[in-house]
Amino acid sequence: MTRGHIPFQRLASLSRPSTPTCFTCLRQNRPASSAAAPLDTAPVESFPTHRAILPPTTSQPHSTTYKLKASVLLSRPPLLTRHLTPFEKSYFLYQRRLNERLALPFTRYFYYQRGTPGEIEWKRKVRERKTPARDIGVYNAYGSEGWNDELLVGDQVSEPEKQLESLLKDAEVEVKERDIQGEAKVVKEEVERPMPRITEADKAGDMKSLNRALQKTLFLVSAERIIIQTGGVNMNTWVVGNIPIGHQVYNYAQGVANEEKRSVLRGEKIFFMKARILAGQANLKDNQFGLEDFQWLAKEEIQKAFHPRNWNAVKNILPER
Incomplete structure (x- = not known):
């Protein structure tokens, strides 16, 4: 028998455990098993997998x-137009006086001939207001006080009522007439006033x-x-x-x-x-x-x-x- 051949008896001995165990020990080492009594459980009801479709309700919410x-x-x-504010009144008067300072002097001989009643009336009115403009008060734009064009506190020149009276007074015309006795008298022509x-x-x-x-x-x-x-x-x-x-x-x-x-x-x-x-x-x-x-x-x-x-x-x- 050659070296590569191993007898069957030897193979069987190699597969056995080295510690000898008797039949009694094997019975004791077997895991204990306990028989459990079956539990009395109630049968589980089976539910359907799909939802039941409810019928639509007839009552709907009120709109x-x-x-x-x-x-x-x-x-x-x-x-x-509305009434002007105090600031607007002062501003408009300042603009009119500023225009008198920037404008060229009024050439009266272009409009009035010398010796005519129009020139006489013009001289009378200019002596009173000191300026060709009729709604800026007493102010001379080319005089030594031309720079002083601002109003003082309480001055009523910028009030529309005051300017209206100035325009009406300037529109009055004085006419000299002679009566039957030959005496000269001054007659003022009435001016129509605007409605209030x-x-x-x-x-x-x-x-x-x-x-x-x-x-x-x-x-x-x-x-x-x-x-x-x-x-x-x-x-x-x-x-x-x-x-x-x-x-x-x-x-x-x-x-x-x-x-x-x-x-x-x-x-x-x-x-x-x-x-x-x-x-x-x-x-x-x-x-x-x-x-x-x-x-x-x-x-x-x-x-x-x-x-x-x-x-x-x-x-x-x-x-x-």
């Missing part, structure tokens, strides 16, 4: 609605007259109805455009439900349309809503007459003057 209304904002535009800015309606406080507050915009304050049904047909009005200039949302204290339309009326939305009055006057004699009074009010007067809720809705769409 919110508002009642739409349109209100005409009828106004009368200003007829006169303060009218009789302003003095009387007539809120229904359109001939008041001529330097401001007036608004017709009456019921929220169309013009013809309230103010009559004696007004020539013109709606400026088709787009509202503002709106107001008025919410009711409690909504009004409408079960047929499945809606709840929460309030009103009022849209304001701009309109102008060109001629005429409001007349409530044949109005269809029993109105008894109306007024033409300026913006600051509307604030006193309106409810705060209504005033907050229109104060930003009314012009300042």
Whole structure:
């Protein structure tokens, strides 16, 4: 038997453990196993993997609605320019006096011939005001005090009323006439005065007259109805455009439900349309809503007459003057 061949008995001895173990020890070393009694568990119900489709409900939430209304904002535009501020009065007078300093001297012989009544009248007026200009007060632009063209505190030269009186006085013409006895007398021609800015309606406080507050915009304050049904047909009005200039949302204290339309009326939305009055006057004699009074009010007067809720809705769409 060669070296490479190993007998079967030797291979079997090599595979055995070196420590001899008897059959009894093998039985003791076997892992103990305990038989567990089966538990009494309730059967688990099986649920379907898909959701059950519920039938659609017939009741739906109520929709919110508002009642739409349109209100005409009828106004009368200003007829006169606004009053000047004290700064503007001083500035305009300063510009007129500055123009006298920068302009060339007035050449009176180009306009008046010597010895004519026009020259005599010209000399008389220039001696009083010391300047060709008629609305800058007593001021000589080419004299030694020409630089002193600013007003002193309390000087009324820049006031429009003072300038108006100066212009009217300068427009008066003195004419020398002789009577039957041959005596000469001076006659002044009357000058037509302009209409005052303060009218009789302003003095009387007539809120229904359109001939008041001529330097401001007036608004017709009456019921929220169309013009013809309230103010009559004696007004020539013109709606400026088709787009509202503002709106107001008025919410009711409690909504009004409408079960047929499945809606709840929460309030009103009022849209304001701009309109102008060109001629005429409001007349409530044949109005269809029993109105008894109306007024033409300026913006600051509307604030006193309106409810705060209504005033907050229109104060930003009314012009300042």
